[in-house]
Amino acid sequence: MTKVLVLHSVSLVRSALAALLRSEGPFDVTSAGWRSAARQSESLRPDVTVVDLDCPGATAVFSCDKRADHQVLAPPAPVLVLASTGAPGLLHRAFRAEARGYVDKDGSPGRLVRAVRKVAAGERFIDASLASAFMEADPVPLSPRELSVLTRAAEGDSIAEIARTLHLASGTVRNYMAAATRKTGARNLIDAIRISRRAGWV
Incomplete structure (x- = not known):
């Protein structure tokens, strides 16, 4: 069965x-x-x-x-x-x-x-x-790590929480956020989350 x-x-x-x-x-x-x-x-x-x-x-x-x-x-x-x-x-x-x-x-x-x-x-x-x-579908422009960080940010996690959960330095989390914002063509992190959600990436 x-x-x-x-x-x-x-x-x-x-x-x-x-x-x-x-x-x-x-x-x-x-x-x-x-x-x-x-x-x-x-x-x-x-x-x-x-x-x-x-x-x-x-x-x-x-x-x-x-x-x-x-x-x-x-x-x-x-x-x-x-x-x-x-x-x-x-x-x-x-x-x-x-x-x-x-x-x-x-x-x-x-x-x-x-x-x-x-x-x-x-x-x-x-x-x-x-x-x-x-x-x-358009190809996903974000790396797996950038997606992980952006997904957690979209869920409301702070930089410190994301860093602790994913075992990263806070500065590294900020770098991933900046890269995600740049790659999605967004104005800021909130806009990057909105774009990524609409595309189904996060």
């Missing part, structure tokens, strides 16, 4: 996704919020982890910075993302983090079921509509 972990911040949504999968195949499905994601991933060792890219907290799964302070999913954790064509930046981030499946949220439930089976079998699955969004 295929073990599936469904992660979402909204209880009703993750319960609905879990119920759908249970009704469609031999899936042993567990659903969880972000607070228990790491624990569930470690104990279950799922064959597939389903993540909604638009869900608050999802970006932590796709940190491309291998020196990040924490790990949301226990490896190996093949990830299948639910996405929309309007967030190409998030798609690129998931791709760089080596997500295995990409399902259009506007598609049919059957597409999700098929994608779970494909990813569980070690194959890739990409909806054609999302493939087009990949092609149209």
